[in-house]
């Protein structure tokens with residue numbers, strides 16, 4: 001994958017090395033993790049934690065494209081998503097509201113509660129920000145042998161997919177689901193996740209960066225992205241996790257929906273809620 005001359009986005013907030021400050025919102029952690037066990041991944045379900053009052057960290061952090069190699073890569077991928085989705089929204093006579101990507105170390109305050117690295121990357125619909133701890137990238141490479149920039153870019157593009165869901169009203173489904181049974185919520189969660197994968201593929205289609213990426217690369221990147229979230233959380237909760245409660249969809253489903261987005265380049269083809277077969 002070659003991002004070449006891609007313009008880096010300025011919408012990166014660099015909280016690395018800044019720390020939390022103030023007391024820890026422990027309730028935020030608990031609620032977010034519980035939400036995860038209910039079947040939502042942090043990428044979508046963290047909005048269930050919104051009843052936890054957490055103050056966003058107002059201490060200033062550098063804003064703009066970071067200068068280090070990984071930070072710069074992240075800013076380039078974000079810049080690419082801004083261009084692709086900006087054009088797609090424009091074609092529908094809508095405006096794409098650019099999200100902010102927050103880089104952090106260990107823990108971070110968000111409008112959805114306290115985020116921590118163990119949750120993996122997540123999107124908070126309340127403040128329209130993506131939160132990314134770069135240790136996730138290191139793990140992709142060292143533990144899951146999914147090296148290369150493609151797996152990393154996919155992770156960002158998937159979270160951007162959740163942002164697109166926020167802008168297009170998809171998150172209302174999650175809110176409406178809160179009164180439903182865990183099994184019903186799981187089904188909605190799977191469709192949300194697979195749609196975000198498909199949107200990531202739509203980005204890949206237009207970014208024109210996937211020409212040299214094989215099916216095996218895609219499968220490996222998606223499998224790694226799925227595995228690492230579960231693995232980390234299991235480690236954190238000392239084995240009390242029921243694997244069946246993770247409802248991102250199977251790797252096979254994720255690959256298929258991602259590829260569907262790559263092939264078509266049209267977000268209309270990502271309607272997992274209308275699909276008879278996922």
Ligand SMILES: [Zn+2]
Pocket residue numbers: 041043044158159162193196
């Ligand atoms: Zn997700």
